[in-house]
Amino acid sequence: xxxxxxxxxxxxxxxxxxxxxxxxxxxxxxxxxxxxxxxxxxxxxxxxxxxxxxxxxxxxxxxxxxxxxxxxxxxxxxxxxxxxxxxxxxxxxxxxxxxxxxxxxxxxxxxxxxxxxxxxxxxxxxxxxxxxxxxxxxxxxxxxxxxxxxxxxxxxxxxxxxxxxxxxxxxxxxxxxxxxxxxxxxxxxxxxxxxxxxxxxxxxxxxxxxxxxxxxxxxxxxxxxxxxxxxxxxxxxxxxxxxxxxxxxxxxxxxxxxxxxxxxxxxxxxxxxxxxxxxxxxxxxxxxxxxxxxxxxxxxxxxxxxxxxxxxxxx
Amino acid sequence: xxxxxxxxxxxxxxxxxxxxxxxxxxxxxxxxxxxxxxxxxxxxxxxxxxxxxxxxxxxxxxxxxxxxxxxxxxxxxxxxxxxxxxxxxxxxxxxxxxxxxxxxxxxxxxxxxxxxxxxxxxxxxxxxxxxxxxxxxxxxxxxxxxxxxxxxxxxxxxxxxxxxxxxxxxxxxxxxxxxxxxxxxxxxxxxxxxxxxxxxxxxxxxxxxxxxxxxxxxxxxxxxxxxxxxxxxxxxxxxxxxxxxxxxxxxxxxxxxxxxxxxxxxxxxxxxxxxxxxxxxxxxxxxxxxxxxxxxxxxxxxxxxxxxxxxxxxxxxxxxxxxxxxxxxxxxxxxxxxxxxxxxxxxxxxxxxxxxxxxxxxxxxxxxxxxxxxxxxxxxxxxxxxxxxxxxxxxxxxxxxxxxxxxxxxxxxxxxxxxxxxxxxxxxxxxxxxxxxxxxxxxxxxxxxxxxxxxxxxxxxxxxxxxxxxxxxxxxxxxxxxxxxxxxxxxxxxxxxxxxxxxxxxxxxxxxxxxxxxxxxxxxxxxxxxxxxxxxxxxxxxxxxxxxxxxxxxxxxxxxxxxxxxxxxxxxxxxxxxxxxxxxxxxxxxxxxxxxxxxxxxxxxxxxxxxxxxxxxxxxxxxxxxxxxxxxxxxxxxxxxxxxxxxxxxxxxxxxxxxxxxxxxxxxxxxxxxxxxxxx
Numbered sequence: 001x002x003x004x005x006x007x008x009x010x011x012x013x014x015x016x017x018x019x020x021x022x023x024x025x026x027x028x029x030x031x032x033x034x035x036x037x038x039x040x041x042x043x044x045x046x047x048x049x050x051x052x053x054x055x056x057x058x059x060x061x062x063x064x065x066x067x068x069x070x071x072x073x074x075x076x077x078x079x080x081x082x083x084x085x086x087x088x089x090x091x092x093x094x095x096x097x098x099x100x101x102x103x104x105x106x107x108x109x110x111x112x113x114x115x116x117x118x119x120x121x122x123x124x125x126x127x128x129x130x131x132x133x134x135x136x137x138x139x140x141x142x143x144x145x146x147x148x149x150x151x152x153x154x155x156x157x158x159x160x161x162x163x164x165x166x167x168x169x170x171x172x173x174x175x176x177x178x179x180x181x182x183x184x185x186x187x188x189x190x191x192x193x194x195x196x197x198x199x200x201x202x203x204x205x206x207x208x209x210x211x212x213x214x215x216x217x218x219x220x221x222x223x224x225x226x227x228x229x230x231x232x233x234x235x236x237x238x239x240x241x242x243x244x245x246x247x248x249x250x251x252x253x254x255x256x257x258x259x260x261x262x263x264x265x266x267x268x269x270x271x272x273x274x275x276x277x278x279x280x281x282x283x284x285x286x287x288x289x290x291x292x293x294x295x296x297x298x299x300x301x302x303x304x305x306x307x308x309x310x311x312x313x314x315x
Numbered sequence: 316x317x318x319x320x321x322x323x324x325x326x327x328x329x330x331x332x333x334x335x336x337x338x339x340x341x342x343x344x345x346x347x348x349x350x351x352x353x354x355x356x357x358x359x360x361x362x363x364x365x366x367x368x369x370x371x372x373x374x375x376x377x378x379x380x381x382x383x384x385x386x387x388x389x390x391x392x393x394x395x396x397x398x399x400x401x402x403x404x405x406x407x408x409x410x411x412x413x414x415x416x417x418x419x420x421x422x423x424x425x426x427x428x429x430x431x432x433x434x435x436x437x438x439x440x441x442x443x444x445x446x447x448x449x450x451x452x453x454x455x456x457x458x459x460x461x462x463x464x465x466x467x468x469x470x471x472x473x474x475x476x477x478x479x480x481x482x483x484x485x486x487x488x489x490x491x492x493x494x495x496x497x498x499x500x501x502x503x504x505x506x507x508x509x510x511x512x513x514x515x516x517x518x519x520x521x522x523x524x525x526x527x528x529x530x531x532x533x534x535x536x537x538x539x540x541x542x543x544x545x546x547x548x549x550x551x552x553x554x555x556x557x558x559x560x561x562x563x564x565x566x567x568x569x570x571x572x573x574x575x576x577x578x579x580x581x582x583x584x585x586x587x588x589x590x591x592x593x594x595x596x597x598x599x600x601x602x603x604x605x606x607x608x609x610x611x612x613x614x615x616x617x618x619x620x621x622x623x624x625x626x627x628x629x630x631x632x633x634x635x636x637x638x639x640x641x642x643x644x645x646x647x648x649x650x651x652x653x654x655x656x657x658x659x660x661x662x663x664x665x666x667x668x669x670x671x672x673x674x675x676x677x678x679x680x681x682x683x684x685x686x687x688x689x690x691x692x693x694x695x696x697x698x699x700x701x702x703x704x705x706x707x708x709x710x711x712x713x714x715x716x717x718x719x720x721x722x723x724x725x726x727x728x729x730x731x732x733x734x735x736x737x738x739x740x741x742x743x744x745x746x747x748x749x750x751x752x753x754x755x756x757x758x759x760x761x762x763x764x765x766x767x768x769x770x771x772x773x774x775x776x777x778x779x780x781x782x783x784x785x786x787x788x789x790x791x792x793x794x795x796x797x798x799x800x801x802x803x804x805x806x807x808x809x810x811x812x813x814x815x816x817x818x819x820x821x822x823x824x825x826x827x828x829x830x831x832x833x834x835x836x837x838x839x840x841x842x843x844x845x846x847x848x849x850x851x852x853x854x855x856x857x858x859x860x861x862x863x864x865x866x867x868x869x870x871x872x873x874x875x876x877x878x879x880x881x882x883x884x885x886x887x888x889x890x891x892x893x894x895x896x897x898x899x900x901x902x903x904x905x906x907x908x909x910x911x912x913x914x915x916x917x918x919x920x921x922x923x924x925x926x927x928x929x930x931x932x933x934x935x936x937x938x939x940x941x942x943x944x945x946x947x948x949x950x951x952x953x954x955x956x957x958x959x960x961x962x963x964x965x966x967x968x969x970x971x972x973x974x975x976x977x978x979x980x981x982x983x984x985x986x987x988x989x990x991x992x993x994x995x
Contacts, residue, residue, distance in 0.1 A: 210378075212420040218376055219415075220435040220486065221407035231423050310470040311424055 001306070005299065012295040016288060020073075021066065023287045027280055028062050034082040034278045056082055069284065079281035083274075088285045091270065096289065098266035099255055101171065103293075105182055106189035106251055107244065114194035115240070118201025119233060123224075125206060133198065140195030146257040149188040153261070156184075168265050185258040192254070193247050200243045204236035211235075237308045245301035252290050323494055323526050324373070324411075325349040329386035329396075331365075331372045340598040342368040344550040345386065347625075350543075352493065353524040357541035357558075359573075361532060361595050361854040365550040370496050370530045374407050390494075409439040412487035416499035418479035422471040428455075428482045429467035435489040454485040459515060461942075475943045477508035484515065488523075496528045501536060505717040505881065507940045510925040513540060514939060532855065534577060535884075535927025538562060539935075546570050549596050549606040552625065555633040558931045566634040569607050576859035578888035579929060580911055585660050587863050588888070591856035594824040605636065610856075613638070660866055665709025665873040666891070671744075672875050673706040673729065673762075673843055678738035680724050684948060696948045698724045700899035702738075703974075706843065711869065711876040713890030713907065715883060715922065717944050721899040722879045726845040729877065730762050731755075743842070760790050763836035767848035769828035773820040779806070779831055780816040786838045805834040810864060826857035830864065837868070847879045862889060883926045887911055892980070895919045898947055898955040901974065905981040915983045917960045954986065962987055 035052050044052075053059050057068060072079060078088040121133045157163045164181045171178040208214065209232050217227050255268030263269070267286050274282040306313040331343035343365040350356045360366040372383050373395065388395040390411065395403060407413075415421040422431060432451040436442060442450070448467070455463035458481040471479055480500065487495050500516070501509040513536065520527060529540055537544055537558065544561045546554040546569065554567040565571040575589040582588070593610045596602055605623050608614040617637055626639040679702075681695035699721040706712045714722045728735045731747070740747045742758050750758065763786075766772035773782055783802045787793040793801050803813035809830040820828055829849065836844055846865070850858045866889065868874055880886050886893060887907050894904040895916065903916040914920045921938045928935045940959045945951055951958045957967035966986050974984040 212415060212417060213423045215376055216413075216415060216421045216483070216486070217423065217434075219374060219407055219413040221404045221409055221438050222434070223404065223438075226434075226438075234425055235423065309425055311472045 001303075005303070008299050008302070012292070012299070015295060016291050017070075019291045020070070020284060020288055023284055024066050024069065024280075025062060027278070027283055028065075030278070032278055033058060034280070037277055038083070069281075073285075073288075078285040081274075081279055081282055083277055083279045088281045091282065092267065092285055092289055095265055095267050095270050097170065098168070098264055099252075099259070099268055100293075102182060102186055102189070102255055102259070102264065102266060102268075103248070103251055105186035106193060107248075109186055109190035110193035110197055111244075113190060114197025115201050115233070117194075118198040118240075119205055119228060121198065121202040122205035122209065122232075123228060137195040137198040140191045141199075143191070145188040145192050145254050146261060148191060149185060149258050149261045152184055152188065164262065166263070168263070181262070181264065185255075185262045185264065188258055189251055189254045193244070193251060196243060196247060197240060200240050201233075201236060204239045205232050208232045208235045234308075238305055238312075241301050241304055241308065245298045248297045249294055252293060321351040322349050323352050323354075323390070324528075325387070325389040326369075326373065327387040327389070329369065329372060329383060329388060331368055331377065331381060331383050333378075333381045335380065337599070341601075342381070342550055342598060343372060346545075346547065346550075346552050347386075348543075348545045348552065348555060350494070350526050350528060352526055353520065354543065355520065355527045355529055355541045356543045356545060357529045357531060357537040358545045358547060359531060359534065359537055360547040361573075361856060363549075363595050363598065364547045366530050366532075366547050367498055369547065370413075370498050370528060373496060373528075374411055374413065375403055376407075376413070405439070408435050408486075408492070409490045410492050411494045411496065412490070412492040414480075414483050414487050414495060414497040414500045417503045418476050418483055419503065421483060422479055424471055427468050427470055428474070432482070432486050432489055435486050439490050450489070451485075454488060455482070457488065457519070458482070458485045459511075460485070476504055477511060477943050480504060480508075480512055481515070484512075484519070488519065488525075491523065492525065494526045494528065496530070498530045499532070500529070502531070502533065505944075506883065506925040507717060507921060508943060509536075509927070510937060510939050513927070514937075516540070533927065534574065534855075534929040538929045538931040539927050541931075546573075549601060550598070551606060551635065552633070553607065553635045555631075557630055557632070560630060560632060562929065562931050566628065566632065566639055567607075567636045568611050568613050568638070572612075573855060574929070577855050577929060578859075578862065578884045580884060580887060580923075580926070582884075582888055584888055584907070586658050587660060587866075588859040590859045590863060594826060594857060595854060607636075661870055663709055663870055665870075666707065668708060670708040671705055672708045672710075672742070673704075673877075674739075674741040675705065675725075675729065676703050676739040676741075678702045678725065678728055678740065679736045680721070680728055680733065681736045694948050696946075697899050697950060698947060699728065699735075700947075700950075702896070702899070702901050704894055704901065704904065706875050706877060708842070709869065709873050709875055710892065711878055711890045713886035713893040714877060714879045714896060715881065715886050715893060716896035717922075718881065719944055719947065720896045721947070722896050723847050725896075726764070726847045726877060726879050730764050730845055731759060732764070756790070760786075760839040761842045763839060763841040763844055765829075765832050765836045765844055765846045765849045768852050769825050769832055770852070772832055773828055775820050778817055778819060782820070782831065783816070783835045783838055786835060790839055792839065801838070802834075805837055806831075808837065808868070809834045810860075824857075825853055826860055829853060829857075829861055833861075833864065833868075837872075840872075841874070843875045843877065845877045845879070848881070849878070850885060851880060851882060858885070865889060883923060895922065898944065898950050900955060900984070902956065902985070903981075903983040904974075905983075909981060915977060915981070915988055916956075916985045917962050917987070918956050919983075954984075 035049050035058065039049055050059065057065060069079070080087055081091065117133055121130045124130045153163065164184060165177050168181060169177045214227060214231060217231050255266060256272050259266045259268035260272045267289060271283060271286040274286070326349065327347050328345045329343060330341065330345055333340045333342055346369050348356060358366045358369060368377065371377050373388055375383065375395065383396050386396065390406070395406065422428065429448065429451050432454055433447045436447055436450055452463055452467055455467060460466055460478055460481050474482065501512050504512060516527065517540070519525065531537060541558045544556055544558050545552055546567065548569050554561065554565065554570045561570065562574065565574055572589060572591045576591060578588060591610050596606065602609050604620050605618040608618040611618065623635050623637045625633045625635050626641065627633055628639060678699055680699040681697050683692040684694040684696060685691060686693045702725055704712065714725060716722045727733045729740055742762065745758065747755065747758065780799065780802050783805055784798045787798050787801060802816050806813055806815055811827060811830055823831065850861050853861060862885065865876065869876065878886060878889055890907045892904065893907045893910050894901050895918065897918050903910070903914065903919045910919065911923055914923050921940045924936065924938045942959050945958060953969045954967040954972050957963040960967065964986060972984040972986045974982050976982050977988055
């Protein structure tokens with residue numbers, strides 16, 4: 001097991017390197033840079049701008065910049081923001097908890113909504129309830145989450161005259177306010193994820209319900225509750241967990257827009273703001289953190305397989 | 316019925332239907348039988364006869380679209396059909412328990428076997444945690460699982476097939492039921508393990524007086540286990556009788572035909588097997604009148620139009636055939652179901668010349684086991700470990716052994732479907748490793764393969780013309796009209812019609828598909844056919860047709876076969892010589908009569924004695940092997956069989972015995988037969 005985890009981590013570092021390189025080049029291919037954007041209307045001369053660029057190391061070739069960035073990043077120095085001059089690692093550490101909390105809340109909500117509905121659809125296969133839930137979950141899959149976020153905000157403020165409290169407060173500072181602020185974006189992210197969990201749970205549970213060991217359990221005289229939750233659901237978890245691992249990518253992507261809509265100071269809104277002002281070090285580092293989160297979650301998923309299914313454990 | 320008080324379960328006119336989109340399918344149509352305390356009743360039939368559905372109907376364990384719609388299932392004066400779900404749950408697992416066919420898929424893979432046994436007890440009894448574990452342990456000891464203290468926490472995948480079936484039996488016995496319904500309990504197991512499990516069931520029955528309903532297609536198992544037999548055909552009981560009466564003098568033509576169509580150890584190889592024409596009818600097209608009439612050689616006008624009732628005879632016998640009508644004036648002859656003139660096969664002239672066709676020397680196939688970041692090879696699964704054999708022109712060599720012994724791998728190596736690790740295959744005097752690519756293709760053409768499963772070995776999207784024509788095109792033998800003509804000929808050779816070539820595989824029954832598989836193999840005019848379990852997936856009545864066909868082809872075309880099978884009766888019937896394999900090695904080769912009369916190697920002896928004999932009058936002497944086949948990745952030292960051999964000596968643990976000729980055409984590798992026998 002330990003050997004497997006080490007192997008996966010080594011592989012992960014390789015993936016992260018390729019990913020950073022890709023983002024690095026793409027970012028520089030976008031026209032405009034931080035100096036031009038900052039000083040465009042300030043009347044600064046071209047010489048002054050070039051001098052500033054040289055100071056930031058932007059005058060070197062793309063490859064040269066890449067080498068600088070990677071060699072510093074390996075030492076743990078992610079550089080400073082080109083805009084505010086703050087240390088990137090500090091900014092990220094400040095904002096990371098918001099995104100992690102949002103992601104965890106969305107996943108938990110998605111599981112709470114998705115698995116029971118999936119199980120109900122499977123047990124009530126081809127009945128009215130199943131078809132009804134199918135329509136709902138396909139709807140959930142098709143609605144873009146930013147649209148849902150905007151609609152929710154609008155409807156709540158118009159009908160209930162309520163908007164989430166302004167001015168972000170962390171859970172430690174004020175849990176009540178924090179939950180009010182986080183709940184809506186978490187729901188928006190959870191709905192898309194739960195819709196796919198419903199579909200996966202339904203088909204996985206259905207498949208397991210048709211396997212022979214389920215008949216053995218029924219032949220023991222077990223109640224349907226035991227048959228479904230202790231045996232069918234437990235055996236379906238591998239595919240559901242796999243799905244959640246893969247959907248983490250979409251979830252993290254969704255935080256970019258939703259954090260901006262709901263004015264949450266997380267990594268998502270950070271990357272959104274930084275792209276607009278071409279704050280290269282922040283964008284690169286944030287993408288790196290997102291990538292690492294995705295890889296880490298999927299590593300956890302793979303380790304969980306063994307916990308869920310003893311056949312994988314022994315291999 | 317006189318012994319009414321003893322009757323445990325009585326099924327009366329039970330009817331089970333499955334609701335489908337195309338209408339209701341009557342899988343069981345008015346089945347009646349009863350079972351007394353401590354008795355074993357076998358329900359016998361071919362696939363689709365409704366035997367399993369009948370068994371599942373008793374405890375209402377059918378799929379959600381199946382339902383018992385009429386009749387009575389009386390158990391302790393309760394009609395199980397009318398009980399509420401909660402009430403029947405109290406009976407399931409508690410008073411009536413079930414054992415299913417495939418131990419590989421019948422246990423939940425994510426819970427330990429201990430948990431799964433405890434689950435049953437917990438549902439029906441209120442015991443403390445320690446008591447539950449004690450009981451589970453006791454049950455595992457009872458069913459003879461080796462080392463129960465440590466195995467109780469094992470997961471199903473850590474056990475072998477036979478061990479899992481023991482666990483299934485432990486689950487069934489957990490609440491000391493009065494009745495166990497066993498649905499094909501030994502079908503998925505090897506013969507030696509099957510013998511162990513049958514013995515276990517018999518012992519437990521003697522100990523606890525449990526009644527057993529045994530659902531099976533295997534008449535050998537019936538003869539050894541059952542007291543009473545219920546024969547079902549197309550959802551109806553056609554005959555019911557005491558086991559001895561049934562085997563000694565069957566009344567229904569179907570029963571008689573079934574008994575005669577299976578090859579037995581004492582079946583004369585030179586005689587054609589009796590066959591039942593046609594196929595088991597589908598539930599969608601049930602014949603009018605007597606359901607067996609389209610396949611019955613004795614069918615009359617009356618059989619076609621009128622359904623016979625169940626006629627009662629002496630000794631509680633029941634037969635659903637007009638022959639058994641006591642009011643009938645005419646005397647019926649005991650049905651003769653075979654044309655005497657065609658009964659014997661001609662003498663195989665191809666065998667006389669004794670030309671070597673295939674010679675295999677020291678063939679090895681080791682599959683690597685890899686591990687670690689760099690996929691280091693840490694060991695080998697020695698699937699085939701030094702096999703030498705030869706086949707003469709026109710000869711059938713049978714290859715037998717338990718699952719995992721490497722017999723299928725040998726077949727694949729010879730055809731070149733997989734590459735060998737070591738060894739030499741010569742075909743018709745040419746060494747396969749020495750010939751160039753073009754010649755190799757020429758040789759490939761002359762060795763063809765017939766696969767086990769006729770359902771998955773034909774591409775469902777291709778017509779029969781394309782399926783059989785494909786090898787013709789691959790080897791540039793025929794195209795266009797010539798191809799069509801040749802495919803037509805081939806279909807006729809295997810007993811199908813020319814018109815069938817434009818159909819798709821799903822339009823054929825299992826037996827017909829296997830004929831198509833044979834026609835495809837014959838397309839390139841091969842000299843050698845490798846038949847890997849070629850009749851194992853077929854119903855007994857269809858199996859006989861295919862075996863006769865294979866024999867006819869052997870005689871007409873001078874074909875040779877390598878006939879790989881786990882079914883010793885079939886191998887005995889079709890083979891001229893037989894090679895016995897154990898853990899990747901051949902342990903004995905001799906002609907088939909000698910092998911069955913005088914097997915030398917202890918493994919061959921055990922294997923042959925483990926075969927269930929379809930004759931209830933004799934109690935076969937059985938040499939039951941302990942344990943199961945060791946892993947081929949870590950085979951025992953010395954003689955690989957010594958861990959299970961009752962005659963193992965010290966020398967067997969260290970020295971590997973060599974294959975040596977005991978007499979002409981009889982070679983064996985065993986230390987028991989040293990120089991003395993060789994000289995004497």
